[in-house]
Amino acid sequence: MKEKIIYFDHAATxxxxxxxxxEMIPYLTEQxxxxxxxxxxxxxxxxxxxxxxxxxxxxxxxxxxxxxFTSGGTESDNWALKGTALANRDKGRHIITTTIEHHxxxxxxxxxxxxxxEVTYVPVEPNGIVDPNKIKExxxxxxxxxxxxxxxxxxxxxxxxxxxxxxxKEREIxxxxxxxxxxxxxxINVKDLxxxxxxxxxxxxxxxxxxxxxxxxxxxxxxxxxxxxxxxxNKRAGTxxxxxIVGLGKAIEIANKNLNEYASKLQKLRDKLIDGVLSKxxxxxxxxxxYQRLPNNANFSFEFVEGESLxxxxxxxxxxxxxxxxxxxxxxEPSHVLLAIGLEPEVAHGSLRITLGEDNTxxxxxxxxxxxxxxxxxxxxxxxxxxxxxxxxxxxx
Amino acid sequence: MKEKIIYFDHAATxxxxxxxxxEMIPYLTEQxxxxxxxxxxxxxxxxxxxxxxxxxxxxxxxxxxxxxFTSGGTESDNWALKGTALANRDKGRHIITTTIEHHxxxxxxxxxxxxxxEVTYVPVEPNGIVDPNKIKExxxxxxxxxxxxxxxxxxxxxxxxxxxxxxxKEREIxxxxxxxxxxxxxxINVKDLxxxxxxxxxxxxxxxxxxxxxxxxxxxxxxxxxxxxxxxxNKRAGTxxxxxIVGLGKAIEIANKNLNEYASKLQKLRDKLIDGVLSKxxxxxxxxxxYQRLPNNANFSFEFVEGESLxxxxxxxxxxxxxxxxxxxxxxEPSHVLLAIGLEPEVAHGSLRITLGEDNTxxxxxxxxxxxxxxxxxxxxxxxxxxxxxxxxxxxx
Amino acid sequence: MYSEKVxxxxxxPRNVGEIENAxxxxxxxNPKCGDVMKMYLKIENGVIxxxxxxxxxxxxxxxxxxxxxxMIKGKTIEEALKITNKAVTEALDGLPPNKLHCSVLAEEAIxxxxxxxxxxxxxx
Ligand SMILES: Cc1ncc(COP(=O)(O)O)c(C=O)c1O
Ligand SMILES: Cc1ncc(COP(=O)(O)O)c(C=O)c1O
Ligand code: FES
Ligand code: FES
Numbered sequence: 001m002k003e004k005i006i007y008f009d010h011a012a013t014x015x016x017x018x019x020x021x022x023e024m025i026p027y028l029t030e031q032x033x034x035x036x037x038x039x040x041x042x043x044x045x046x047x048x049x050x051x052x053x054x055x056x057x058x059x060x061x062x063x064x065x066x067x068x069f070t071s072g073g074t075e076s077d078n079w080a081l082k083g084t085a086l087a088n089r090d091k092g093r094h095i096i097t098t099t100i101e102h103h104x105x106x107x108x109x110x111x112x113x114x115x116x117x118e119v120t121y122v123p124v125e126p127n128g129i130v131d132p133n134k135i136k137e138x139x140x141x142x143x144x145x146x147x148x149x150x151x152x153x154x155x156x157x158x159x160x161x162x163x164x165x166x167x168x169k170e171r172e173i174x175x176x177x178x179x180x181x182x183x184x185x186x187x188i189n190v191k192d193l194x195x196x197x198x199x200x201x202x203x204x205x206x207x208x209x210x211x212x213x214x215x216x217x218x219x220x221x222x223x224x225x226x227x228x229x230x231x232x233x234n235k236r237a238g239t240x241x242x243x244x245i246v247g248l249g250k251a252i253e254i255a256n257k258n259l260n261e262y263a264s265k266l267q268k269l270r271d272k273l274i275d276g277v278l279s280k281x282x283x284x285x286x287x288x289x290x291y292q293r294l295p296n297n298a299n300f301s302f303e304f305v306e307g308e309s310l311x312x313x314x315x316x317x318x319x320x321x322x323x324x325x326x327x328x329x330x331x332x333e334p335s336h337v338l339l340a341i342g343l344e345p346e347v348a349h350g351s352l353r354i355t356l357g358e359d360n361t362x363x364x365x366x367x368x369x370x371x372x373x374x375x376x377x378x379x380x381x382x383x384x385x386x387x388x389x390x391x392x393x394x395x396x397x
Numbered sequence: 398m399k400e401k402i403i404y405f406d407h408a409a410t411x412x413x414x415x416x417x418x419x420e421m422i423p424y425l426t427e428q429x430x431x432x433x434x435x436x437x438x439x440x441x442x443x444x445x446x447x448x449x450x451x452x453x454x455x456x457x458x459x460x461x462x463x464x465x466f467t468s469g470g471t472e473s474d475n476w477a478l479k480g481t482a483l484a485n486r487d488k489g490r491h492i493i494t495t496t497i498e499h500h501x502x503x504x505x506x507x508x509x510x511x512x513x514x515e516v517t518y519v520p521v522e523p524n525g526i527v528d529p530n531k532i533k534e535x536x537x538x539x540x541x542x543x544x545x546x547x548x549x550x551x552x553x554x555x556x557x558x559x560x561x562x563x564x565x566k567e568r569e570i571x572x573x574x575x576x577x578x579x580x581x582x583x584x585i586n587v588k589d590l591x592x593x594x595x596x597x598x599x600x601x602x603x604x605x606x607x608x609x610x611x612x613x614x615x616x617x618x619x620x621x622x623x624x625x626x627x628x629x630x631n632k633r634a635g636t637x638x639x640x641x642i643v644g645l646g647k648a649i650e651i652a653n654k655n656l657n658e659y660a661s662k663l664q665k666l667r668d669k670l671i672d673g674v675l676s677k678x679x680x681x682x683x684x685x686x687x688y689q690r691l692p693n694n695a696n697f698s699f700e701f702v703e704g705e706s707l708x709x710x711x712x713x714x715x716x717x718x719x720x721x722x723x724x725x726x727x728x729x730e731p732s733h734v735l736l737a738i739g740l741e742p743e744v745a746h747g748s749l750r751i752t753l754g755e756d757n758t759x760x761x762x763x764x765x766x767x768x769x770x771x772x773x774x775x776x777x778x779x780x781x782x783x784x785x786x787x788x789x790x791x792x793x794x
Numbered sequence: 795m796y797s798e799k800v801x802x803x804x805x806x807p808r809n810v811g812e813i814e815n816a817x818x819x820x821x822x823x824n825p826k827c828g829d830v831m832k833m834y835l836k837i838e839n840g841v842i843x844x845x846x847x848x849x850x851x852x853x854x855x856x857x858x859x860x861x862x863x864x865m866i867k868g869k870t871i872e873e874a875l876k877i878t879n880k881a882v883t884e885a886l887d888g889l890p891p892n893k894l895h896c897s898v899l900a901e902e903a904i905x906x907x908x909x910x911x912x913x914x915x916x917x918x
Contacts, residue, residue, distance in 0.1 A: 012439075015426070034406070046795070226468075
């Protein structure tokens, strides 16, 4: 067992950057004031929050008053969807989304369905990208909201949000995008995208867990989600997670500054990984478009392998990765995203997601390319299904 | 100007204890795993959360599976109220609360009123305590929920929750208590209190900001509030704020261990403060019951003084405190709590809340008793209303 | 939240007090809202030669009273009447948006005190 961990699960979460933690520490120690108070200690905390808001606004090309802090991507998504659906229900009750959204979008929508809204789930193409025309075709007279993610968390595919937003705006429909996986990976400009709402979560770009933000374009009709005190200009109540917000602000500033360098480094590693896996292992496919994907994402399906076993064996080799197998969560269905791009359940079960980060090196990829074929072989040797295939000879998936 | 700050606003927030931060730091650095993942790094994070849950359960005498982590007191209150109201609306649509609840309770209730629920706001007695009989009288056939705070955040009065819970249970009504101000100040035993739901927030007892918990008694009908991933046993989605949760767990463990010592120390200081202020300053009253109040809370009203000016002058003397004056927030109405106990608006405007903490000493109280009379006099000398009173001679409020 | 200038005037308010037998006096505001401002003027030949105030209110209310008295001292009545809450606010390097109503109070107090003076002149 290697002692050092090779972390390949940056889509799940990232470590906090040193410079980010350094800016947070004062707000976890002596700068403990409540930002709503008027004495110096409170005013300092308030200032720190406002600086963070400015940094987020700058990174997204938003106005400062359009940024609201939340407890993470899930709250941002819940707020965006339930907040706009309820505030605009006099206009209509129809919502459009895709089949590959995160559960933080799908589950609030399911809830809205229960209380009288109708949701159309537009399928994606086999490459994991939604066709804007299919969104257009789904629009009805009573459509009030379209929610499509900017980048998928499992297969990394980047969605054509700008085109979808244009379609939405022609019909005066509110458009939300879940950018939780996209921030820090690809450039984001809310004005250029033409969107009304955007969700993000700090821990996906080297910030702390438990803090996120929602961009709300000025003039967007939305209800508050957390009601109480007057924080966040009466739109999001609760004593602010000052240290977390400060961390988010610093993390997005750094991410934005290093974006090109970061992306091109990871993309090179990713391509090496993809080429290596596809050439070294049989009965494997790459999930999601080969090019229109996040620079740090590679997602494979190995036939005759079950994802959880794969992860556990990788773990013993000091490698942390993820799978879309239902067995990792103990649920019955494998990843809805893999099914949505047309995978058979048995193939979806054998999936492996590798998401790279700034700490990863070429040596890490080499190491993975060394141990992965062994592990896959080992598991296949144990599989009763592989037996018969071997006898019949090679085939491609 | 004194350099050292004397912090008298522990009801607003508290500094994180050293031992608490120390337990958090690993989860802000090398232990960055996502608790939902199955490799070692993730399992470690998961374990840390479960230890925290155990600590909270122990402090409240709850079962471990009855504790859910949230982003703070506001989310806990929003979830408790909206989650139970919506899940039980087939039984009825009437809710009972008091006139002195925190806005994190009042505003979600206002929202529920908008969507078809009815809320009865039971007034409190002049000492700031609600009469359980008045709660009983407010019960109707269709009452589904009663929410009464355990201790008030402004005047510190402790409410007779055990009696109220008994009344609720006789009628099979769900009973929630906002214990955000009570945790770490008075002993809390959810089984003994007989309640169904209890909200708490870590930053009020020397834990971090942006993390809280909701106790949900087994069998309580409640909807999830944040929908998404399967975290918190499908009841509260979102990647967990691991470091925050760890901090909450440690903070409540310490608070509970030191409860008696802490409370009796603060109570002594508080009594010295109350006696001092009442004897040294004219035209002053103590708000809230003299005895049935939190050990760390003193709340005064000074006639012919406006609260914000008072706070600003105290700030220049290095003292951080709070007021229920509308001018501190720029809103029109002074504290609804002070109005609810019968104060005239002009008297409510002159209020000062001093909330003590473990860092406070007798010298701090002496210092306050030295500067406060001067500041009050200075402001009164500037007040056009005091002029005429002075001419007419002394009077008591 | 408050500018340095607001805090400076709040901590060291100018012209606090009363003027005995003032030529113009007025009290504006409402204690229920937390603010009452009383303005005393001494006027000679149409010029404000002395001014004093008393204020019950927030930091902004006290600071605006203070700077407003400075701004009108030595001015003619006509000039003083032209002073707006905007001018007062600007002289203080701005106020938080939710405190703008406090600066209106200073403008009102000046106007009301001058009106009192003019009424007294008429009735002489
Ligand atoms: C696309 C997407 N949306 C939303 C979320 C939810 O974010 P969080 O877990 O930080 O609440 C995640 C990550 O878990 C995600 O990948
Ligand atoms: C009684 C009470 N309830 C709820 C809250 C809300 O807690 P938080 O601000 O941590 O969300 C507070 C404190 O602000 C409080 O004092
Ligand atoms: S085989 Fe055990 S959960 Fe899937
Ligand atoms: S006097 Fe109340 S806000 Fe200024």
